[in-house]
Amino acid sequence: MTNGTDRRTVLAALAASVLPGGLRAEENLVMRRSPIPGEDPHWYAFGQNGPWNPHSEPFIVPYEAARVVVHAPRGVKTGRLVVFSHGALTDPLVYRPLLQHWASHGFVVAAPVHDDSIFMRGLLARRAEAKGGSSWDVDRVLNDALAWDGRCEACRLPLEHVDRIQKVIGYSVNTERPIIIGHEFGAYVVQLLLGAKVVADMGKPLKFIDPRWYAGMMFSPQGVGVMGLTEDSWGGVSKPFMVAQAGLDADFTGQTAEQRLDAFNRSAPGNKHLAWFPQARRNLPIGPSAGGSLAEKTQFEDFRAITTAFLYAYSNYDEAVFHQLITDWPERATLKRVRTAYR
Template sequence: MSHTGTATTDMAVGAPTAVVSVKPVVLPAPGRGEDLRVRVSAPATGSELPVIVFSHGFGESMDGYGPLADFWTAHGFAVIQPTHLDSRTLNLSPDDPRTPLIWRLRVEDLKRVLDGLELIEAAVPGLGGRLDRGRVAVAGHSWGAQTASMLLGARVLDPKGEPGEDLSDPRIKAGVLLAVPGAGGADLTPFAAEHFPFMNPGFAEMTTPALIVAGDRDQSLLSVRGPDWFTDAYVLSPGGKSLLTVFGAEHSLGGISGYNVTETTDENPGRVALIRRLTWAYLRTALGLDDSAWPAARAALAEAGDPLGRIESR
């Protein structure tokens, strides 16, 4: 194991605990066309559990992202993963009238989870009364990161550059945006500009604290820019943000979307270990659980002889 791996592994994470995971928990969703199905995972014991609501990338489902969800849950977080309408498990037709609205329905899915925490607690044996409503974070990967960013205050800009509706949610105290798409307009390929009008984010109002995670080899097929496109949410938003740049990482960031998934082009367990520990430490501090977790994690990375990434903050 490299010195890097040791440095990040030695971060005071604590031993993993037993977890309980239940799926599907079904939340009524009138007007959506079908009810919202979520996976709920939580430590088997403990109270006042902080919550992470996780939005998956295009085509994925509540069953994805085990390398992150399993780690977060085993180390003290309740993780709630909705299945959005673009999931391959639902097989929605491209000409379904909901298809152009999925970006918006995704945001509503996350809000529906927040509205349904009581129902979620009741549906999972032993979870009743154990979620901390005052410590809720949102996280997401790729399209899911854009979805999550809207709850942090990001807006979709109209063709004139005016910010659209404010979909932020005061119940969300912090965010983790993994490979979040950057600016639209001239930064998009003609195909993306024509087919994905919602890919025109404005980050000027994204005021909620967040950690943005970007791979320095993540070349998007939707943008004419290089991997720095994925840092826009950090560069263009107000302060109170941190950026983790992961060296050598492509869009799967080493393989966060699942164990042995075929779409991972840059499989690297070290990168995944780094990301899950740093995101865990960031949220521990951002949600007021442990002021020292994030500074200690940053120090461990800075002191590594051959680091897997770098952190900056503003």
């Protein structure tokens, strides 16, 4: 080699020759750590990236009412639909490590950019203070029944107009058993769509149920006493779901992590799962920050594992995984880093 340019050319050609499936270097590759001796092989498989490379950048699918960010696997003929609702004043891209992980396991993950996103109309929740500066009127966003309805409608778009997603990603999307998932405000949307009854201003009861959802997952949902939720809000929720809750969670609602378990404890029995992460904090679904501790990285692997297992059990209808989920398998596999319950 006579110069740096020649060296770069040779290295680029070598990389192209070894990348599977003709992938370009900028595309995501399936990366997994090596298993630890004695580690449960099934838990390891669910916590690591799956067999498919997700597209390195998500697709943006425009609808009249909202934009939808779609994470999709490469090299599949079809993928099952998962819809994800982000937290208040955030954006789907915040959850990219998790959504890409599900896509690597073969799921097509559609995440609407809600009106309260900081990148959409969320700036309307910012108000000027008397002494200058600004503050966020989050309470106004969370307690607006029109905002609840708008979020629910946005989550229905991928289900009702899946043809648009199929046209963009280039293959079919299976909507036979669609799963709805959300974090914080998104978890509230999941509760509404699965049938939770809430009380709005003037004591008017509201229901936003959509029976087309087969099951759901809620990350840090709300409990009795906020956003119109009462003790009997969940009595009619019969669809399968999982509540995944960080034990050290704390946010502006003031509710404890234990109060956030009301959906699990008060809903109708039958296919209800709880995944409790005693030492995890609020950012668990987002993943560890750069330079995060080993404990945070392990917690996020555990989180990816149990949520992916739920998708296999209910969206893929994998009976073997379902039977694992209703046992103490997650506790044994994680040495009780994750505590589970089933009712």
